[in-house]
Amino acid sequence: MTALRLIHACAALTAAVCLALTLWTGIDDPGVALAFGVLIAVGELTRWSGTGARRTAPLGTAGSLSYALLGPDAGHPTGHGAAQVVTVVLAASLLGGVPHIWCGRTPTLDHLARRVLTAGFAAVCFQPLFNRGAFRSWDGPAYALLLVALLVLTALCDAVLAAALAHSRTRWRFGPLLRDELRGLLGIGSAVCATGAVMALAVAVAGLWALPVFCLPLLLTQLSVRRYAAVRATYRQTIASLARATEVAGCTPTGHARRVATLSRAVGRDLGLSRPELTVLEYAALMHDIGQLSLVDPVPAGATATLPREAQRRIALLGGAVVRQTGVDAAVATVVERQADPYAEQPLAARIVRAVNAYEEKARDAGPEGPLMALEELRLATAGDYAPEVVESLARVLSQALSDPARDG
Amino acid sequence: MEAAVPARAQGYVACVALLAVLCVLPLHATRTPWWALALLAALYAACEHAVRRRFGGTFYPVLLAGAFLLPPAAAALVPLPAALLAHVEHRPVLPRRVWRAAQPVLAVWAAAQVHWALGGRDAVVAHAFPYALVPAGAAVLAFCVVLTALDGGVLVAAERVPARRAWRGLLSRSLAPVAVHGLAGLMMAVLWRSRYGPVSALLVLLPMCVSCWVFAQYHRERAAHQATIRALVQAVDIKDGYTRGHSERVGRASVLIARELGLDDERVEVLRFAGILHDVGKLGVPTRLLRKDGPLTPEERRIIELHPEYGHEMVRGISFLGEARAAILHHHERLDGSGYPYGLAGGQIPECARVVAVADAFDAMTSTRSYSRARPVEAAVRELERCAGTHFDPRMVTALVRALRRHGWHPAVTADDAPHTVPAQQRAAGRRSGAHR
Numbered sequence: 001m002t003a004l005r006l007i008h009a010c011a012a013l014t015a016a017v018c019l020a021l022t023l024w025t026g027i028d029d030p031g032v033a034l035a036f037g038v039l040i041a042v043g044e045l046t047r048w049s050g051t052g053a054r055r056t057a058p059l060g061t062a063g064s065l066s067y068a069l070l071g072p073d074a075g076h077p078t079g080h081g082a083a084q085v086v087t088v089v090l091a092a093s094l095l096g097g098v099p100h101i102w103c104g105r106t107p108t109l110d111h112l113a114r115r116v117l118t119a120g121f122a123a124v125c126f127q128p129l130f131n132r133g134a135f136r137s138w139d140g141p142a143y144a145l146l147l148v149a150l151l152v153l154t155a156l157c158d159a160v161l162a163a164a165l166a167h168s169r170t171r172w173r174f175g176p177l178l179r180d181e182l183r184g185l186l187g188i189g190s191a192v193c194a195t196g197a198v199m200a201l202a203v204a205v206a207g208l209w210a211l212p213v214f215c216l217p218l219l220l221t222q223l224s225v226r227r228y229a230a231v232r233a234t235y236r237q238t239i240a241s242l243a244r245a246t247e248v249a250g251c252t253p254t255g256h257a258r259r260v261a262t263l264s265r266a267v268g269r270d271l272g273l274s275r276p277e278l279t280v281l282e283y284a285a286l287m288h289d290i291g292q293l294s295l296v297d298p299v300p301a302g303a304t305a306t307l308p309r310e311a312q313r314r315i316a317l318l319g320g321a322v323v324r325q326t327g328v329d330a331a332v333a334t335v336v337e338r339q340a341d342p343y344a345e346q347p348l349a350a351r352i353v354r355a356v357n358a359y360e361e362k363a364r365d366a367g368p369e370g371p372l373m374a375l376e377e378l379r380l381a382t383a384g385d386y387a388p389e390v391v392e393s394l395a396r397v398l399s400q401a402l403s404d405p406a407r408d409g
Numbered sequence: 410m411e412a413a414v415p416a417r418a419q420g421y422v423a424c425v426a427l428l429a430v431l432c433v434l435p436l437h438a439t440r441t442p443w444w445a446l447a448l449l450a451a452l453y454a455a456c457e458h459a460v461r462r463r464f465g466g467t468f469y470p471v472l473l474a475g476a477f478l479l480p481p482a483a484a485a486l487v488p489l490p491a492a493l494l495a496h497v498e499h500r501p502v503l504p505r506r507v508w509r510a511a512q513p514v515l516a517v518w519a520a521a522q523v524h525w526a527l528g529g530r531d532a533v534v535a536h537a538f539p540y541a542l543v544p545a546g547a548a549v550l551a552f553c554v555v556l557t558a559l560d561g562g563v564l565v566a567a568e569r570v571p572a573r574r575a576w577r578g579l580l581s582r583s584l585a586p587v588a589v590h591g592l593a594g595l596m597m598a599v600l601w602r603s604r605y606g607p608v609s610a611l612l613v614l615l616p617m618c619v620s621c622w623v624f625a626q627y628h629r630e631r632a633a634h635q636a637t638i639r640a641l642v643q644a645v646d647i648k649d650g651y652t653r654g655h656s657e658r659v660g661r662a663s664v665l666i667a668r669e670l671g672l673d674d675e676r677v678e679v680l681r682f683a684g685i686l687h688d689v690g691k692l693g694v695p696t697r698l699l700r701k702d703g704p705l706t707p708e709e710r711r712i713i714e715l716h717p718e719y720g721h722e723m724v725r726g727i728s729f730l731g732e733a734r735a736a737i738l739h740h741h742e743r744l745d746g747s748g749y750p751y752g753l754a755g756g757q758i759p760e761c762a763r764v765v766a767v768a769d770a771f772d773a774m775t776s777t778r779s780y781s782r783a784r785p786v787e788a789a790v791r792e793l794e795r796c797a798g799t800h801f802d803p804r805m806v807t808a809l810v811r812a813l814r815r816h817g818w819h820p821a822v823t824a825d826d827a828p829h830t831v832p833a834q835q836r837a838a839g840r841r842s843g844a845h846r
Contacts, residue, residue: 074536139604140604140605140606141605141606141607141608141609143605144605144606144608144609144612145608148612187619187622187623188619188623190615190619191615191616191619191620194612194613194615194616195616197609197612198596198600198609198612198613198616201600201603201605201609201612202596202599202600204603204605205536205599205600205603205604205605206536206538206599207536207538209538209539210538210596210599213538213542213592213595213596214592214593214596214613216589216592217589217592217593217616217617217620218616220589220620221616221619221620221623224620224623224624224627225623227627228623228626228627228630231627231630231631231634232630234634234727234728234729235630235633235634235637237726237727237728237729238634238637238638238641238727239637240726241641241723241724241725241726241727242637242640242641242644244722244723244726245641245644245689245692245723248690248692248693248719248722248723249692249693250693250695290644293644293648293692322640322643322644323640325636325639325640325643326633326636326637326640327632327633327634327635327636327637327639327640328633328636328637329633
């Protein structure tokens with residue numbers, strides 16, 4: 001929790017100092033400050049709350065970055081300093097958050113801290129130098145490139161910050177989290193940065209009219225992202241229902257697929273899989289038993305781990321054939337198909353599904369000693385069936401879950 | 410356009426091409442900023458290549474920026490290289506290529522002409538906001554009008570679509586996205602003419618590209634989602650060979666009834682899913698019972714009658730299905746209360762369940778089952794009308810009869826349309842596993 005405390009303390013300190021400085025010196029160019037404040041507040045208002053979306057308020061982020069990097073306004077130089085930037089961003093974000101709190105959504109301080117720190121970073125890099133006239137020789141295209149370079153730097157810092165926050169909240173490994181954040185920069189992150197630069201430049205050329213004109217394309221992007229998140233959510237529900245088919249059919253005990261999926265995801269995260277790989281792993285784990293639907297006589301209790309190897313592979317192949325029809329990523333079908341192969345020939349996701357499935361089947365009815373005995377069995381069988389590194393990771397994940405049962409692994 | 414292009418379509422394309430050439434002709438008389446034209450044309454070709462190849466959409470900001478920056482005859486040249494270089498998937502290649510080149514040339518020319526006439530160029534150079542929005546808006550409108558007029562024309566000429574249907578809704582559908590692209594194009598033009606130069610204008614394209622990318626992802630994910638719904642149904646088909654295509658057909662019949670009842674589009678869509686998924690609970694019934702030839706014992710019948718509850722249990726977690734979940738649970742209820750699982754009567758049965766019940770019975774009678782041969786549509790309708798009021802809601806039966814009279818019944822469309830090889834393997838695999846027992 002120390003990193004979390006540190007980041008929050010830094011953000012609070014920055015905000016307090018900037019607020020005091022602004023109150024001391026007064027506000028330069030109140031019209032510009034008001035326009036950007038409204039933009040950030042509107043961006044914050046249209047923020048959606050979803051777990052899947054990383055950039056939760058692209059318009060607000062782009063607005064605060066462009067205010068931090070705003071040089072001239074319609075040709076006349078502006079005089080606002082870094083402290084004023086942080087103050088305006090903070091006030092607008094808080095105002096835009098009020099309706100969300102009113103509706104009963106609990107706000108997290110994380111995104112506010114990130115917003116304050118990144119806007120502060122960009123402003124500190126840019127505003128003092130600009131106000132002192134250091135960029136007077138950088139006119140023309142070089143100025144545009146300078147803004148882009150500053151934004152890239154800011155985005156990198158923001159990614160590190162986000163990964164650190166996520167790491168201290170969830171205790172997942174820092175490396176994969178940072179990699180996911182950096183990969184996210186290529187998608188919507190690049191759009192946010194480019195919009196920030198364009199808005200700063202466009203206001204420099206055309207004045208504040210540029211703000212509403214260029215908001216609209218980014219709002220469109222935000223809308224597409226939201227619809228994408230919505231369809232992903234329903235898709236996931238449908239996959240989960242398809243996975244429940246085996247339970248309704250009496251092939252497997254209730255909740256088996258869901259438990260295997262949750263545990264597989266935790267193990268995959270522990271082994272450092274990326275976000276798309278985790279999605280493939282989760283879908284494959286949800287549907288790993290789907291091949292049993294094609295059997296005329298169900299396997300007793302759906303326990304495939306104790307079947308002869310040939311039968312296991314046949315069920316896996318049948319399952320792969322069903323999954324191929326579902327239109328999911330072909331990688332999911334491959335994982336389902338190869339879950340019964342010896343681990344040396346398997347992709348990592350298939351190794352995870354196989355080991356976790358076996359653990360779940362062995363541990364579920366074995367009483368309080370079950371988990372330990374199941375792990376022991378898996379360890380003894382690692383010679384051919386279960387990959388040792390996956391079993392060790394499983395043991396780590398389980399011991400973490402035991403020591404901290406409140407946290408969702 | 411089919412492989413053999415009708416003469417009037419060829420004539421139409423030739424006319425459009427001739428007009429396009431006429432638009433470009435005054436080029437020698439105007440002072441053209443050639444490097445800007447070349448840069449914009451190359452940019453458009455690159456964007457079009459990336460966007461069309463990867464995401465299957467169109468990308469107008471560069472075209473409209475060209476219309477805002479260049480004189481009309483020069484702006485008209487911007488889309489040309491992209492159209493000439495692009496890959497044409499279907500034959501005949503030549504008329505298609507000419508058409509794809511000539512159509513945007515005319516549209517961009519019209520937009521640039523309107524923009525020029527309203528003094529937009531000076532507004533862009535002087536960054537005179539908000540006035541710059543007026544000529545830009547008019548240009549976007551002109552662009553849209555020309556595009557849709559030409560599009561409708563080619564539908565009429567090549568595919569013999571009636572003129573009124575060809576143009577209906579085309580303009581209103583395309584105006585909003587083109588307007589957003591127009592704003593991006595305007596911003597691009599303003600930045601291009603500013604002292605920050607074309608480099609800053611390029612930055613505008615990045616968010617637009619990302620937007621296209623996310624939109625394409627959305628469509629891909631939605632298609633995958635629908636395939637998964639179908640897979641739920643196919644899982645039933647694996648168990649119960651005789652019902653192949655039954656689910657799809659019940660979905661279609663439910664849609665027919667829902668349209669006839671005048672339900673709104675959203676509920677029609679939900680009813681389609683309700684029809685497709687109504688028997689999904691059969692997954693929970695042992696395969697041996699589903700495939701049994703000959704009469705069922707009362708015990709076996711009770712087990713089969715559990716399938717609506719199994720189905721409801723399965724789709725409970727899919728929130729977008731909405732009232733379709735109730736339809737799946739209650740599609741075997743009868744109006745007089747003699748149905749299952751709950752024995753609801755009359756208005757207690759949800760409306761959508763009453764729709765699916767009629768559609769289900771109709772398709773069961775008109776298709777071949779293990780225990781009976783298919784009956785003709787008229788006989789099935791007579792049977793439905795006989796049972797209306799006791800088993801079925803008379804309103805739904807009348808709606809189905811009316812819809813059948815209007816549209817006919819073409820049950821050829823089945824799940825067999827789906828790629829064929831995999832189900833065949835699966836059935837073979839299912840048989841193998843049967844042989845193993």
